[in-house]
Every structure is written in structure tokens, then in C-alpha cells.
Amino acid sequence: MDEAAGPxxxxxxxxxxxxxxxxxxxxxxxxxxxGVSPATVSRVMNNRETVAPDLARRVQQTAASxxxxxxxxxxxxxxxxxxxxxxxxxxxxNPMFQSVLRGLSRAAGRDGYRLLVTDSHExxxxxxxxxxxxxxxxxxxxxxxxxxxxxxxxxxAHTIEPFVLVNRNVEGVDxxxxxxxxxxxxxxxxxxxxxxxxxxxxxxxGPRASVPNRERRETLEAAAEGRFALHxxxxxxxxxxxxxAADRALATGATAIVGYNDLVALGAQGKLDxxxxxxxxxxSVVGFDDIPLSRYTAPxxxxxxxxxxxxxxEAWQRLGAMLxxxxxxxxxxxxxRLEVRQSTGPALR
Amino acid sequence: MDEAAGPxxxxxxxxxxxxxxxxxxxxxxxxxxxGVSPATVSRVMNNRETVAPDLARRVQQTAASxxxxxxxxxxxxxxxxxxxxxxxxxxxxNPMFQSVLRGLSRAAGRDGYRLLVTDSHExxxxxxxxxxxxxxxxxxxxxxxxxxxxxxxxxxAHTIEPFVLVNRNVEGVDxxxxxxxxxxxxxxxxxxxxxxxxxxxxxxxGPRASVPNRERRETLEAAAEGRFALHxxxxxxxxxxxxxAADRALATGATAIVGYNDLVALGAQGKLDxxxxxxxxxxSVVGFDDIPLSRYTAPxxxxxxxxxxxxxxEAWQRLGAMLxxxxxxxxxxxxxRLEVRQSTGPALR
DNA sequence: TTGTATGCGTTATCAT
DNA sequence: ATGATAACGCATACAA
Numbered sequence: 001m002d003e004a005a006g007p008x009x010x011x012x013x014x015x016x017x018x019x020x021x022x023x024x025x026x027x028x029x030x031x032x033x034x035g036v037s038p039a040t041v042s043r044v045m046n047n048r049e050t051v052a053p054d055l056a057r058r059v060q061q062t063a064a065s066x067x068x069x070x071x072x073x074x075x076x077x078x079x080x081x082x083x084x085x086x087x088x089x090x091x092x093x094n095p096m097f098q099s100v101l102r103g104l105s106r107a108a109g110r111d112g113y114r115l116l117v118t119d120s121h122e123x124x125x126x127x128x129x130x131x132x133x134x135x136x137x138x139x140x141x142x143x144x145x146x147x148x149x150x151x152x153x154x155x156x157a158h159t160i161e162p163f164v165l166v167n168r169n170v171e172g173v174d175x176x177x178x179x180x181x182x183x184x185x186x187x188x189x190x191x192x193x194x195x196x197x198x199x200x201x202x203x204x205x206g207p208r209a210s211v212p213n214r215e216r217r218e219t220l221e222a223a224a225e226g227r228f229a230l231h232x233x234x235x236x237x238x239x240x241x242x243x244x245a246a247d248r249a250l251a252t253g254a255t256a257i258v259g260y261n262d263l264v265a266l267g268a269q270g271k272l273d274x275x276x277x278x279x280x281x282x283x284s285v286v287g288f289d290d291i292p293l294s295r296y297t298a299p300x301x302x303x304x305x306x307x308x309x310x311x312x313x314e315a316w317q318r319l320g321a322m323l324x325x326x327x328x329x330x331x332x333x334x335x336x337r338l339e340v341r342q343s344t345g346p347a348l349r
Numbered sequence: 350m351d352e353a354a355g356p357x358x359x360x361x362x363x364x365x366x367x368x369x370x371x372x373x374x375x376x377x378x379x380x381x382x383x384g385v386s387p388a389t390v391s392r393v394m395n396n397r398e399t400v401a402p403d404l405a406r407r408v409q410q411t412a413a414s415x416x417x418x419x420x421x422x423x424x425x426x427x428x429x430x431x432x433x434x435x436x437x438x439x440x441x442x443n444p445m446f447q448s449v450l451r452g453l454s455r456a457a458g459r460d461g462y463r464l465l466v467t468d469s470h471e472x473x474x475x476x477x478x479x480x481x482x483x484x485x486x487x488x489x490x491x492x493x494x495x496x497x498x499x500x501x502x503x504x505x506a507h508t509i510e511p512f513v514l515v516n517r518n519v520e521g522v523d524x525x526x527x528x529x530x531x532x533x534x535x536x537x538x539x540x541x542x543x544x545x546x547x548x549x550x551x552x553x554x555g556p557r558a559s560v561p562n563r564e565r566r567e568t569l570e571a572a573a574e575g576r577f578a579l580h581x582x583x584x585x586x587x588x589x590x591x592x593x594a595a596d597r598a599l600a601t602g603a604t605a606i607v608g609y610n611d612l613v614a615l616g617a618q619g620k621l622d623x624x625x626x627x628x629x630x631x632x633s634v635v636g637f638d639d640i641p642l643s644r645y646t647a648p649x650x651x652x653x654x655x656x657x658x659x660x661x662x663e664a665w666q667r668l669g670a671m672l673x674x675x676x677x678x679x680x681x682x683x684x685x686r687l688e689v690r691q692s693t694g695p696a697l698r
Numbered sequence: 699t700t701g702t703a704t705g706c707g708t709t710a711t712c713a714t
Numbered sequence: 715a716t717g718a719t720a721a722c723g724c725a726t727a728c729a730a
Contacts (some may be wrong), residue, residue: 022429026723037701042725050699069508072485073425074723077706082422084465084486093447093641101441105468114483116433117466119454134463136421137433159418239641270645292442292588296619298647375707386717391709399715423707426722 025068034062045070085113085319086134087142088127090210091237092119094263095291096308100144100166103312111320113139122237124148124209128156135160140319142166142312143175147209162322164315168211176318176328178311182212182288185304185336186219189258189286190227192302192338197347198256198284199228202249204235204242204268206260213260216288220258235264242267247275255283255347262287262294262303269297269343280345290339299342306336374417383411394419434462434668435483436491437476439559440586441468443612444640445657449493449515452661460669462488471586473497473558477505484509489668491515491661492524496558511671513664517560525667525677527660531561531637534653534685535568538607538635539576541651541687546696547605547633548577551598553584553591553617555609562609565637569607584613591616596624604632604696611636611643611652618646618692629694639688648691655685 027045031038036059043051044059051059062068076082085108089097105115118134120127124147135141141163146153154172157163164176193201203220206213217232224230231252235245242264249257249268259265265287272279279285279299287294290305311334318328376394380387385408392400393408400408411417425431434457438446454464467483469476473496484490490512495502503521506512513525542550552569555562566581573579580601584594591613598606598617608614614636621628628634628648636643639654660683667677 022722027725028723038724039702039726040700043700046725052699055699067508069481069485071426071723072482073422073431074706075725076422077420077426077708077722078724078726080706082486092450093444095442098442098447102468114486115466117464119451132418133421136418137425137431137463159416239645243645266642267645270647270649273647293615293642296588296592296616298619298622300619372707376709377707387708388710388718389716392716395709401715404715420707423722424709426724427707427709429709429722 023071023074025066027068027070030059030063030066030068033066034059081139081323082137083113084116084138085140085142085316086116086118086131086138087144088118088120088131088134088146089144090120090122090127090147090207092117094237094261095293096261096289096306097144099291099308100312100315103309104142104316105312106309107313107316108320111316113316113320120147122147122207122209128152128160131163132156132159135163140164140323142315142319143168144315145210145212146170147207147211162319164318164322164328166311166315176322177331178314178318179331179333180212180306180311181333181335182215182304183219185288185306185338186216187223188336188338189304190220190223192340192344193256193258193284193286194227196256196284196344199347200231200252200254201228201256201258202231202233202252202254204245204249204257204259204264205232206235206237206264210237210260212288216258216260235260237261237264239263239267239270242269243271246271250277250283256344257283257285259285259287262289262291262301265301265303265343266293266297269299269301279343282348284344284347286344294339294341302341302344303339304336305339307334310334372420374415376417376419379408379412379415379417382415383408430488430672431486432462433465433487434489434491434665435465435467435480435487436493437467437469437480437483437495438493439469439471439476439496439556441466443586443610444642445610445638445655446493448640448657449661449664452658453491453665454661455658456662456665457669460665462665462669469496471496471556471558477501477509480512481505481508484512489513489672491664491668492517493664494559494561495519496556496560511668513667513671513677515660515664525671526680527663527667528680528682529561529655529660530682530684531564531653532568534637534655534687535565536572537685537687538653539569539572541689541693542605542607542633542635543576545605545633545693548696549580549601549603550577550605550607551580551582551601551603553582553594553598553606553608553613555584555586555613559586559609561637565607565609584609586610586613588612588616588619591618592620595620599626599632605693606632606634608634608636611638611640611650614650614652614692615642615646618648618650628692631697633693633696635693643688643690651690651693652688653685654688656683659683 027038030041118130145167150171233249235241246268287303290303294301321328376387379390467479494516499520584590595617636652639652643650670677
């Protein structure tokens with residue numbers, strides 16, 4: 001009904017003449033309409049106290065009626081900050097990283113920052129490119145479990161500053177770091193399996209570029225020494241990888257399978273179920289991370305639990321401080337806790 | 350070894366005196382150092398062909414040696430486009446949305462666009478605010494399974510344009526839409542359960558604000574008519590919700606449980622396992638989405654499989670077209686496929 | 699308290 | 715082919 005009210009209701013008569021290319025309605029339009037200067041509009045929009053209350057109200061009303069919304073890009077340029085914080089993860093599909101993300105999102109959100117998320121898909125070469133690129137559009141960066149080499153990371157560190165490292169210490173880089181003492185987790189796993197009498201253990205190895213993987217493998221190897229035979233099986237980081245590595249793990253004669261992470265462990269468990277191998281009666285399975293699902297599978301997964309959201313929160317605590325020009329809190333290293341559930345049991349013989 | 354090659358290689362001698370507040374090195378620094386105008390540097394950086402080859406090389410070298418990197422924000426302002434596409438999802442923790450994300454990320458990435466991801470945490474009120482905000486920093490928006498009311502969405506539609514809707518049709522909004530015909534999926538489920546002889550079915554209901562939930566419930570109710578008794582059980586969208594709703598579902602005397610999504614179904618399955626109810630011998634379980642994990646649980650989950658990555662890809666196909674000023678392809682509606690696995694079986698009696 | 703003028707870093711238009 | 719110069723939209727130091 002209201003549609004064709006006026007006969008010649010073209011926008012020509014309404015306000016300004018021709019439309020610009022960029023923003024539909026700018027701060028100047030509001031200023032003009034309200035009969036004030038752009039500066040005043042800016043002040044009103046940013047709640048500067050130095051504006052007469054009634055004027056402020058008038059400006060707000062005209063702004064609202066015009067549907068004015070400040071350009072985030074222009075603000076970013078003028079202020080020298082975007083209000084964005086970038087985070088790069090190896091695999092968004094991994095619930096572990098999601099939890100870190102959530103922790104970061106919550107913490108940063110409280111300070112008015114939004115997240116720019118990028119997924120490097122476990123590709124070490126793309127990782128730093130992505131990180132640099134996203135850092136360019138954000139005020140800071142959280143590098144989560146980077147797969148890149150120490151050397152390259154150190155070389156490019158200055159291009160992504162300020163940033164904080166999660167889940168990895170890098171030689172020659174002094175960025176604030178939030179880490180997990182996986183070695184202690186591995187030792188707890190070994191103690192647990194040893195106590196259950198396991199003498200042959202298979203480790204489903206993660207991505208070669210993953211530092212946590214190397215740490216887990218090496219700690220495992222060291223702990224195995226004189227306690228049990230360790231077989232390292234090539235695998236990966238995803239469900240499918242665990243699923244198809246299970247056979248090979250079994251072929252080693254292992255009575256216990258340690259997955260690189262929960263996804264891999266659950267994938268392996270899926271395969272074991274499919275081929276009729278009972279867990280934990282015939283084979284025990286252990287994972288890392290304690291993703292939410294680990295609590296709901298059958299059998300429920302024994303895993304090394306890391307405080308995932310805390311990692312994100314602590315990361316922001318450091319990055320936020322740097323953005324405020326303050327000195328970031330000291331590095332932190334969480335000690336994981338072995339969550340013993342149903343997927344581990346006594347060795348057969 | 351190569352470290353301390355030059356004796357006095359301090360940056361003091363090299364270039365300009367004092368640092369500015371914003372960018373460390375700008376296009377003007379490069380221009381000055383190369384003895385050309387900023388315009389030429391810009392042309393070189395953007396691979397404009399109209400620059401003499403040797404000059405271009407020289408500029409590239411000075412740019413590289415100065416470590417110059419164009420400001421994405423300034424480019425955004427000048428070009429009128431950010432190269433960012435925003436996506437808002439109800440729950441990043443849901444693998445279903447991750448898959449959509451991946452599909453979108455891949456497709457948009459091929460066109461040089463990056464993703465700005467925001468999670469509304471299933472809060473209808475925050476959703477549109479977040480969407481507006483992120484849209485402000487991006488060139489377009491993908492609204493994934495929005496929980497907001499039709500009316501509000503229609504009212505604010507103009508503030509988030511251009512955008513495309515995934516997994517939801519909205520009355521009064523003519524944005525391109527990529528959807529799934531869940532009703533047909535529900536009917537397939539009913540046929541399947543009916544054929545198995547189930548006469549009492551419990552539906553674990555998702556978030557009240559979820560339109561897909563309403564659609565599933567209503568289609569279920571319609572299909573139940575004269576075929577089986579349907580009990581709707583309040584639940585939610587996450588693992589925990591399914592876990593704690595399982596008891597109530599069981600209390601209805603149902604021999605089959607249909608979860609709002611796979612997460613809920615798996616959560617329920619976890620509870621059933623814990624209390625010793627065998628699936629599918631005693632109770633059948635069905636989910637929606639077909640998240641990767643559904644293939645690996647014990648028992649493997651029967652579920653309504655939707656082409657998750659395709660949703661993201663198709664969304665970009667439409668948004669990308671709009672950004673290029675073209676007309677987006679016609680709306681698309683995928684027909685899901687019932688993936689019968691192990692969690693469903695004949696009814697007891 | 700409000701307005702003017704300039705800067706933010708780049709792109710693009712117009713000369714040359 | 716290259717160089718001034720004006721947008722782009724907003725914030726802010728300074729002036730009034």
C-alpha cells in the first residue's frame with residue numbers, strides 16, 4: 001500500500017543528489033541533517049561526554065532515522081585499531097581447537113574484540129601465510145599449535161606481532177606462551193598402562209609437523225624403555241586416520257593403543273568395534289585432549305584432559321595486555337590430568 | 350655463523366628518522382626509498398601492467414627490503430571492499446556447522462575471500478547484533494540457521510545486505526537461500542521406523558528458536574498421525590542435552606528416539622549405554638546431519654544425512670555472485686538421505 | 699561545548 | 715609510463 005504513494009517519489013527529491021559509491025550514509029550525511037559538524041556526530045557516536053545532552057539526543061535521533069552505522073573500516077584506519085583479533089588453528093574440525101576458540105572468544109569478547117578465525121588445514125606452508133594475512137586485518141594474533149618450523153616462525157615473528165603462542169614453545173621467539181605439559185600427561189598414561197600390565201603399546205602418530213606429536217612420541221619412547229615395547233604407527237589427526245590405522249596398530253600385537261588425540265583414538269575405537277575387537281577387554285585405548293564427545297562414546301574414552309577453554313582465556317589475557325601496551329603475564333604451562341574412563345583395562349596376559 | 354656478518358648494520362643509518370604512530374612502513378616510505386611516487390608503488394604492488402619492468406623490479410626490491418606490507422584496512426577503505434565474508438552460526442561446537450564453514454571457506458578462499466566467523470551461542474537476541482557487527486567489517490554475510498524471528502530478521506535485513514540464508518527460509522526476506530528439505534528426511538525416518546515396527550517414538554526437541562526443530566517436530570507429528578504415538582521431549586542441541594534427556598525419553602515408553610541432531614542423539618546414546626539399555630536391541634536411535642563422528646560410534650548412528658559442505662559452497666556461489674554485481678543463482682533445496690546404520694532395529698514387541 | 703582542519707594508508711582519476 | 719591529487723569515512727588535536 002505504502003509502496004507507490006507519491007507519483008514521482010524518486011530519491012532525487014528526498015535528500016542529497018547522487019549516491020556515492022561507498023557507504024550509503026556517512027557521518028557527514030548525519031552532520032548535515034542534524035545541522036552540526038561531523039566532529040560532533042563522531043563525539044556523540046563514541047559517547048564523548050563533551051556534548052550538550054539535548055544536542056546529543058538530536059544527533060542520535062537523526063543518526064538513527066537515517067540508519068547511520070559507522071564504517072568499521074574507516075574507524076579502523078582512523079583509530080589505528082580494528083577491534084579484531086586473529087586466531088589460526090590447524091584444524092577447525094577438531095573439537096579441541098574449538099574449545100580453545102570458545103575460551104578466546106569469550107574472553108576477548110568481554111573486551112569488545114571479535115575473532116578472525118583461519119584454518120590452516122594442517123598445512124605448515126599455508127599456516128604462516130594465513131597468519132600474516134589475517135594479522136594484517138586484526139590487532140593481534142593467536143597462533144594455536146603452529147605446525148611451522150621453529151626457524152621460519154622465528155624469521156617471520158616480527159610480521160605477526162603482537163601475537164601469543166598456544167600449545168607450543170618456539171626456539172628463538174619470545175612471544176608470550178600458553179602451553180600444556182604433555183610429557184607429564186604421557187607419563188601418567190604410561191604409569192596407568194603399566195599398572196594394568198600392558199607390555200606392548202602402539203602409538204597412533206599425529207601429523208609429522210605437529211610438535212605436540214613429537215613430544216608425545218618421544219616421551220612415550222623414553223617412558224617405554226625397559227617397561228614395555230612401543231610401536232609407532234603412522235596415522236594423522238582425524239577420525240578417519242585413526243579408523244584406518246587401527247588395523248596396523250593391532251598388527252603390532254599391542255594390547256594398548258595410544259592415539260595422538262581423541263579424534264584418532266575414537267576413530268580407532270570405531271574400527272575395533274567394527275571388526276569385533278572388544279575395548280577394553282581385548283585392547284585398551286587412550287586419547288589426548290578430552291573433547292566433549294569422549295565422555296559419551298561407548299566405551300567412554302580414557303584420555304589426557306587438557307583445560308582447553310583455559311588455554312584460550314589465558315591467551316587473551318596475554319594478548320589483551322600487549323594491546324593495551326602493558327607487559328603480558330608470565331608464560332603459563334598447564335599440567336594435564338589423566339581422565340580414566342572405560343576404554344582402558346587390564347592387559348590380557 | 351652467518352649471524353654477525355656486518356659490523357654496524359643498525360637501522361639508524363638506513364632510512365627515515367622517527368617512527369609514526371600507525372603502520373611501521375607505509376607506501377610512502379617505499380616510494381621515497383625507491384625514488385618514485387606512491388601511485389607507482391601501488392601499481393607495482395597490485396601487478397598493474399603499466400609499469401616499466403625494471404622499475405617494477407626495483408620497487409619490489411625496495412618494498413621487500415623495507416619489509417613493506419600494505420595495510421589491509423587502508424586498502425579496504427580505498428577499494429570499498431574488505432575481502433572478508435562474515436558467517437554467523439548458532440554453535441561453532443556443532444560439527445554440522447563446521448562442515449558448512451569448511452565448504453564456505455574453501456569456495457570463498459578460491460576467490461580470495463577470508464572468513465570472519467561469529468558464534469551466536471544459540472542466543473537469538475545476540476545473533477542479529479553479531480551479524481550486523483561482523484557484516485560491517487566484511488563485504489557480505491552468510492547467516493547460517495538463524496534463530497531470530499522472521500519479523501526481526503525481515504526488519505534488519507537491509508542492514509546486513511548482501512547476505513544469503515542457509516538452512517532457513519524467512520518470510521518477507523528475498524535473500525538467496527540454501528536450504529534442506531528436512532520434512533522429506535523426517536518422512537524417511539518415519540517410514541524406516543514404521544517398517545521396523547515402532548509404535549512409540551520420542552523426539553528429543555532442539556532449541557525452541559530453531560526453525561529446523563519446529564519443522565522436524567511438526568512433520569514428525571503429522572507423520573505420526575495414525576501410525577505411532579509421538580512424545581516430544583524437551584532437550585536442546587548439544588551432547589549434554591541429549592545425555593540428560595534420554596531418561597525422560599525412556600520414561601515415555603518409546604522404543605525409538607529421534608534426536609534433534611546427531612549431537613543430541615549421540616548424547617542420548619551415551620546415556621543409554623551408561624544405564625545398560627542396549628541400542629538398537631531395546632531402543633532405536635536416530636539423528637540428523639550425519640556429522641563425521643556418527644560413522645565411528647558404537648553402534649554407528651542412523652541419521653538423516655545432509656550435504657553439509659555443499660551448503661557452504663552453494664552459499665558462496667550466491668554471495669560471490671552478488672558481490673560481483675551479478676544475479677545470484679536460484680535458491681536451492683537439498684534433499685537429505687536417510688543413512689541407515691546400526692542404531693536402529695526392529696521394535697521389541 | 700562546538701567547529702575546522704588534518705591525518706590514517708591506499709587506490710584511482712586525471713594530467714603529463 | 716609516471717606523478718600529483720583527490721577521495722574513502724572517521725577520529726582527533728587544535729582553534730574558537
